[in-house]
Amino acid sequence: MLRNGERVLIREVGPADRPLLREGFAKLSDQSRFFRFLAPHRKLSEAELDRFCKENTDEHFAIGALSTGVEADMPIATARFVRVTEGAEEAEIALTIIDSHQRLGLGSLLMRTLAEVAVSRGITAFTALLHHDNEGMQGLLKRFGGQRVSEGLEAEWILPLPLPEKNKKTRSRPACDILIPPPPKPGL
Numbered sequence: 079m080l081r082n083g084e085r086v087l088i089r090e091v092g093p094a095d096r097p098l099l100r101e102g103f104a105k106l107s108d109q110s111r112f113f114r115f116l117a118p119h120r121k122l123s124e125a126e127l128d129r130f131c132k133e134n135t136d137e138h139f140a141i142g143a144l145s146t147g148v149e150a151d152m153p154i155a156t157a158r159f160v161r162v163t164e165g166a167e168e169a170e171i172a173l174t175i176i177d178s179h180q181r182l183g184l185g186s187l188l189m190r191t192l193a194e195v196a197v198s199r200g201i202t203a204f205t206a207l208l209h210h211d212n213e214g215m216q217g218l219l220k221r222f223g224g225q226r227v228s229e230g231l232e233a234e235w236i237l238p239l240p241l242p243e244k245n246k247k248t249r250s251r252p253a254c255d256i257l258i259p260p261p262p263k264p265g266l
């Protein structure tokens with residue numbers, strides 16, 4: 079449940095989700111697109127959709143959020159990590175929440191979900207390259223203990239994993255439906 083009472087489902091993103099990604103992207107403001115891609119971005123290319131919707135692996139993992147309270151499920155967010163190099167213990171993250179659903183706690187929920195998946199796959203830190211003016215993502219990272227590690231208009235941030243535990247008051251009941259399978263067993 080988001081802060082406004084809206085119910086969301088968080089699940090993995092896969093090849094069948096291209097239309098949902100297009101639909102979600104169309105709902106982003108120019109500024110959110112700029113902060114996500116660090117440049118103006120009018121349309122997702124086919125190559126980007128291929129990349130963003132490929133099957134999840136230990137190197138690249140994407141989740142998405144759907145608002146389930148309306149007639150058809152509405153895509154409202156995606157979040158992903160990509161290992162910096164194959165097998166590395168650091169992975170770069172990107173989160174995108176449509177503007178109408180920002181500041182409702184969804185970014186935090188996706189961050190926690192993605193972090194749990196990453197830790198179960200041996201990742202020890204998230205990194206992110208952020209525009210100097212991106213107060214939203216800086217605030218989100220700071221909330222979980224993230225720190226800026228370089229200067230400049232585009233600065234690198236690092237967030238050690240696992241994330242600090244939630245306070246006990248909020249831990250007892252699930253905030254939303256989360257469908258993420260456990261990692262594959264070694265050797266299978």
Ligand SMILES: CC(C)(COP(=O)(O)OP(=O)(O)OC[C@H]1O[C@@H](n2cnc3c(N)ncnc32)[C@H](O)[C@@H]1OP(=O)(O)O)[C@@H](O)C(=O)NCCC(=O)NCCS
Pocket residue numbers: 109110111113114171172173174175176179180181182183184185186187206212213214215216217218219221
């Ligand atoms: C950055 C982003 C992912 C944050 O997601 P969100 O769902 O709004 O985050 P939350 O509601 O969980 O906010 C968590 C905390 O982050 C901070 N925060 C979030 N948005 C903020 C803003 N616009 N200004 C200042 N602090 C902000 C606050 O501390 C907030 O806690 P609070 O609401 O209790 O004060 C979202 O704004 C977004 O998608 N922006 C556009 C794309 C982008 O910038 N992506 C990041 C590039 S990787």
